[in-house]
Amino acid sequence: MTGALICPVCGEPLSAGERAFVCTGRRGKVHSFDRGADGTVNLAGGGYRPASGDPPDMVAARSAFLRAGWYAPLAERVAAAAEGLGAVADAGCGEGFYSVTAAKRCGFLYGFDLSKKAVSRAAKLARAEGLSNTLFSVASVFSLPLADRSVDAVFSVFAPVAREEFFRVLRPGGSLFVAAAGAEHLCELKAVLYDTVRKNEPRADLPAEPVSRETLTFSRTLPRDALLALYRMTPYCRRSSPESEARLLALPELSVTFSFDLYRCEAEK
Numbered sequence: 001m002t003g004a005l006i007c008p009v010c011g012e013p014l015s016a017g018e019r020a021f022v023c024t025g026r027r028g029k030v031h032s033f034d035r036g037a038d039g040t041v042n043l044a045g046g047g048y049r050p051a052s053g054d055p056p057d058m059v060a061a062r063s064a065f066l067r068a069g070w071y072a073p074l075a076e077r078v079a080a081a082a083e084g085l086g087a088v089a090d091a092g093c094g095e096g097f098y099s100v101t102a103a104k105r106c107g108f109l110y111g112f113d114l115s116k117k118a119v120s121r122a123a124k125l126a127r128a129e130g131l132s133n134t135l136f137s138v139a140s141v142f143s144l145p146l147a148d149r150s151v152d153a154v155f156s157v158f159a160p161v162a163r164e165e166f167f168r169v170l171r172p173g174g175s176l177f178v179a180a181a182g183a184e185h186l187c188e189l190k191a192v193l194y195d196t197v198r199k200n201e202p203r204a205d206l207p208a209e210p211v212s213r214e215t216l217t218f219s220r221t222l223p224r225d226a227l228l229a230l231y232r233m234t235p236y237c238r239r240s241s242p243e244s245e246a247r248l249l250a251l252p253e254l255s256v257t258f259s260f261d262l263y264r265c266e267a268e269k
């Protein structure tokens with residue numbers, strides 16, 4: 001079931017073949033997009049640059065951290081939100097940790113990300129979990145290769161929010177779920193790295209007033225390897241001084257607060 005897909009070039013419906021997705025064509029012009037050996041497809045159209053999305057080392061660190069289960073409470077919330085839905089899009093799906101969780105509860109899961117490496121990892125994870133109801137594509141969240149009003153929900157977990165685009169692809173009454181850093185998220189990690197710790201602000205870029213908002217907070221004591229994976233999957237890894245990094249690397253463990261703001265917005269009925 002990939003019936004919601006549209007051609008990134010002409011916007012006509014895409015049909016799935018064994019080796020490629022092909023559009024129905026307009027005025028005799030047909031566009032074709034090959035499936036990779038991993039089952040993924042590049043539907044980013046003209047917007048794709050090879051260096052787009054998160055770099056491979058960040059993707060690998062996030063995979064290691066998430067698969068170790070440190071964010072399991074958030075994954076449970078994502079799974080609950082997907083329960084019983086038909087088609088769901090995970091926009092900015094990364095390496096598919098939450099996509100796969102959602103796919104176990106919904107009819108079909110489309111995962112989109114600009115990082116080719118992440119999309120490929122997501123497809124492999126879905127295959128390892130025995131799922132056949134997923135498709136992972138390289139595509140920008142700002143230009144989703146999905147028909148208007150074609151999905152029941154869009155998930156955006158720690159990823160850019162594309163206000164108009166998410167509401168374009170949602171069916172009337174469909175839900176946009178956004179998970180973002182809560183005020184206290186990673187405050188102890190930031191205290192090791194920086195002199196002044198700023199709290200995260202609530203998300204101000206949602207497409208509509210949320211119909212619900214809650215904060216999920218818990219803390220865990222992370223051993224050194226998990227702490228380093230966490231650091232390497234965050235932007236702090238790119239912004240910290242060598243001295244700050246050395247302070248972090250010297251720690252045997254750290255108790256860290258995880259705090260997620262969970263929003264649900266509803267498309268007009």
Ligand SMILES: C[S@@+](CC[C@H](N)C(=O)[O-])C[C@H]1O[C@@H](n2cnc3c(N)ncnc32)[C@H](O)[C@@H]1O
Nearest residue numbers: 053054092093094113114115140141157158159
């Ligand atoms: C912080 S990661 C979150 C990944 C995943 N949702 C998770 O929580 O594990 C943000 C993801 O958004 C992707 N991304 C950034 N800009 C994007 C865009 N314009 N379109 C699609 N993906 C994008 C990055 O490549 C990265 O995988």
